[in-house]
Amino acid sequence: MSLSIQGKTAIVTGAGRGVGLAIARHLAERGANVMFADGDEAALNQAVADYEGDAHVRRFVGNMAEKLAMANLLSATIDAFDRVDVLVNAHRFVRSSDPLDTDIEALDEMLRQNLLAGLRLSQMVARRMIRQAEDEPDSPQSGAIVTISTLAARRPQPSMLGYSIACAAQEQAVRGLALALAPHRIRVNGVSFASVMSHEMQCTLKDSPEKRAQIIAGTPLGRIAPPDELAETVHYLVSDAARFVTGQIITVDGGRSLVDPVGAQIL
Template sequence: MTGRLVNEVVLVTGGARGIGRAVALKAAEEGAAVGLIDVLGDQLAATKAELSGAKVATAVGDITDEVSVRQAVGRLTEELGGPVTVLVNNAGKNSYADATTMSVAEWDGVFDVDLKGAWLLARQVLPSMIEHRHGAIVNVASIHAQLTTAGMFPYAAAKAGLLGMTRSLALDVAPHNVRVNAVSPGYIATDLLEEFFGEFPHEREHALGVHPLGRIGTPENVAEVVCFLASEAAAFVTGANWAVDGGLGVRYA
């Protein structure tokens, strides 16, 4: 424990499992009060139990609905005793669709979670960050935002949009001493990755073979980078996208 997030109120979306859970545990270890939003109530309760020694609050909420976002953030800030100073937009949704047959509702479902939700949360917490001239947002994008493969439509498009939002917001709020960055995980051992391997079983062995580090990453690997970017240790970092992909993104063919 380094205490890099002491006195911070960290809000993590999709905090019930995977990368979100790992970020919550690491943030609490670093001294933060932690708020979690997820639609998975039972798993959210289990994660809260793991954080029993920390100041933590949870809310079951839908990040794609502005009323739900407003109510969830309001409850969490009240329980945690202060406004959100760090937002981690982690909630995400995979998609493996055919562009010619995908319905508009299916398209909206992906973009609502992967992009719109991040904006709704940022819109909710930024006024306080701007007022206090203190805050950080970390958006969890994906290697697919810049380097993708066939069959990932429109997930790659949504995550590319999240990087664009990161850069745009970073410039808009920089005069207020608020920072906005992104991390782009590669293959990370989460439920979403297992979903991907279930859809494309041949990819499991292939993934291990193409990683320069020779392994799949862990949620904790990503959480370390997220919490660094959220902390004052990264005070001069904004508008950046940090790859957490075991070197996959720099490999040729």
Template sequence: MGALTGKVALVTGGSRGIGRATAERLASEGALVAVHHGRNTGAAEETVNAIRAAGGSAFSLRAELGTAGDVETLWAEFDRLVLEHGPGAGLDILVNNAGISPRAEVEETTREAFDELFEVNVRALFFVTQQGLKRLRDGGRIVNVSSATSRIALPDIIAYSMTKGAVDTFTRTLAKTLGERGVTVNAVAPGIIDTDLNAPWLRGNPDAQQYASGFSALGRVGLPDDVADIVAFLASDAARWVTGQVIDATGGSHL
């Protein structure tokens, strides 16, 4: 039996990159995983199929965050599907991973782009969590995916960095709120990770690889599994005494 056998997990943005690696990692420990996606149904089904092929349990659900009725759609789908696939209604692990990260310096950031960033990265995360609390069992786990940009100044993604600062504050405050229920709330803050999002400038470019590797004290670019393993730890009973923390997952970047 895995460390998460009998648990039900929801991973937002679970179809690609860090989200997919996290979904697969939680499933490998025995959790039934709901793989949320916004638009790419094919990628979500690939993730679900990979989990099932490895002997795990998962299902996908769609809700485009940042649009009207997004949170209600997400949880309605979750409630419907979890009864078909799992040990009963309820949630044990919520991983808030979904987000967007357009690049723009302060002078280039439009009001529309700014609003969309906060709609997806902050508002949706807040209300997905709010509505998830009535489903989350006592002793549950919430893990938010933040970013090292909340502590490292990168001018070309200033508005994105602001959203991750909000996630860090939300994490610490919610941990205080939910402590009496035995629910832990933590965040993971990755650095540069080799995902599809970074592929256009990172993969197949030796100069970019060297540049990105130079940020880390360990001398390499991070992989989705590097972050997923930390999330799995925080979701497990081994992390029962860790809450309100933002865990650096950058391989020692900008020390």
């Protein structure tokens, strides 16, 4: 089994900060060509500052929920690297919501940002991967897609109902795409996390040692993991070592899902 991703080309959305940034950096530092994509230009500029002059790293600024931005992202990647082998949907839009609020627009936005953005981009990228595969009939795989979600998909979060619904839908989309794309040798998987120091968790825990202690106490492995550890799981899933793994949701949470039935503040 080979974990090498040397020379592969990856698109990582949500790469301006937190989990997405950790994944993009991890792949770049292991020899992949990486397109860092995010809607926050200032954050993205800071994220790629260390790679100035590196021909293997590019950046793309755009709203990842807009179809035109997705198409331009894919075009920019092809222009820079001639192909795309990996897509990591790490763009997330997290917002609390009142479960009794009948404002359907708020739910629409949550689904548009967290479900439809990644699903549509996956479809666009998959079509490109299929065209590439026509020229590589002997390759064991044509590409790999990974979607990042959280434990909110499987644990009730009344204060974040819209986000929880979107995460659950993301995971079902992973399974459906995995079946649809398997004949084309494209693998689709997901990574669900909790007790990982995402950007959102950093904001939540700022000046709140009590909340930090609560999360650590509720995590069997007794700590909050840096996002680099989640990035290692993504690395495995997009490498040839996982060439027979598709349609799976890998949980990275230090065992928290085993003991946290209500999913309090899962990010």
